[in-house]
Amino acid sequence: MWAEEIGEGEAAEAQYRTKEWYNKGVGFWEKVEASVDGVLGGYGHVNGRDVKDSNEFLVDILGERLTQNRHLVALDCGAGVGRVTKNLLLKHFQEVDLVEPVSHFIESARENLKVCGQSKSVANHAVNFYCIPLQEFTPEEGRYDVIWIQWCIGHLTDADFVAFFNRAKVGLKPEGFFVLKENVARNGFVLDKEDHSVTRSDTYFRDLFKQAGLYLYKIKAQKGFPQELFPVKMYALTTEPPAIMQDVSHERRSKRRTKKS
Numbered sequence: 001m002w003a004e005e006i007g008e009g010e011a012a013e014a015q016y017r018t019k020e021w022y023n024k025g026v027g028f029w030e031k032v033e034a035s036v037d038g039v040l041g042g043y044g045h046v047n048g049r050d051v052k053d054s055n056e057f058l059v060d061i062l063g064e065r066l067t068q069n070r071h072l073v074a075l076d077c078g079a080g081v082g083r084v085t086k087n088l089l090l091k092h093f094q095e096v097d098l099v100e101p102v103s104h105f106i107e108s109a110r111e112n113l114k115v116c117g118q119s120k121s122v123a124n125h126a127v128n129f130y131c132i133p134l135q136e137f138t139p140e141e142g143r144y145d146v147i148w149i150q151w152c153i154g155h156l157t158d159a160d161f162v163a164f165f166n167r168a169k170v171g172l173k174p175e176g177f178f179v180l181k182e183n184v185a186r187n188g189f190v191l192d193k194e195d196h197s198v199t200r201s202d203t204y205f206r207d208l209f210k211q212a213g214l215y216l217y218k219i220k221a222q223k224g225f226p227q228e229l230f231p232v233k234m235y236a237l238t239t240e241p242p243a244i245m246q247d248v249s250h251e252r253r254s255k256r257r258t259k260k261s
């Protein structure tokens with residue numbers, strides 16, 4: 001599939017077609033309204049349920065760290081209009097940075113997050129807004145407790161997926177986590193030629209994690225989404241082998257149809 005989409009053989013040709021793949025992906029989002037409904041493809045109503053399950057997952061993996069008065073910092077990748085930062089990350093992290101390649105989204109995020117002091121006595125706030133795609137981004141060394149990547153990694157080629165996680169490892173504090181929250185295909189992958197993204201299967205993701213030298217700490221399935229959507233999984237990943245891998249993805253949904261296939 002990648003050979004067909006971005007070419008193989010001649011390096012210059014492959015480079016050109018990879019650039020074209022990314023331009024088309026960003027080009028798709030540039031035409032989308034800067035709103036929660038826009039970044040959720042018309043499914044703005046799932047925001048509440050999405051945030052609820054993400055919050056439970058985050059609280060589970062961070063555990064005591066959330067109650068120890070630590071200064072916690074997160075990075076929101078492919079942040080869109082700042083939906084995840086506003087509704088989830090700023091509830092727990094004193095500082096949040098955002099990376100997003102579409103300028104009208106990141107400007108909207110900047111506006112949306114202006115007065116976003118949340119639950120704690122010291123106002124948590126969004127600090128840095130990086131307008132850049134993930135395949136070109138390298139985080140500041142040792143800044144983040146959590147790097148949250150939701151509904152955007154499908155835009156990256158396999159090679160850039162692995163390269164991004166390898167670069168981004170330096171951005172984590174010791175014992176920090178990546179959290180990847182993504183649509184998951186039943187088998188193989190599903191290519192979306194409209195927004196230029198690929199939905200990977202669980203096996204596909206696990207193979208890429210392995211290639212990136214990441215360890216699965218915890219995995220959980222999102223519940224309560226409309227049946228016509230892809231199943232969604234949350235993966236907590238570490239750069240060192242975890243003592244125990246926690247698998248709480250036992251529940252099955254009876255019927256799963258996909259939005260895109």
Ligand SMILES: C[S@@+](CC[C@H](N)C(=O)[O-])C[C@H]1O[C@@H](n2cnc3c(N)ncnc32)[C@H](O)[C@@H]1O
Binds near residue numbers: 029039081082132
């Ligand atoms: C479905 S939206 C999700 C936005 C946000 N993560 C959320 O859950 O509200 C996909 C986002 O990925 C961004 N995106 C597209 N290509 C990207 C790339 N190469 N690197 C990082 N983000 C990208 C889009 O601009 C868009 O904001």
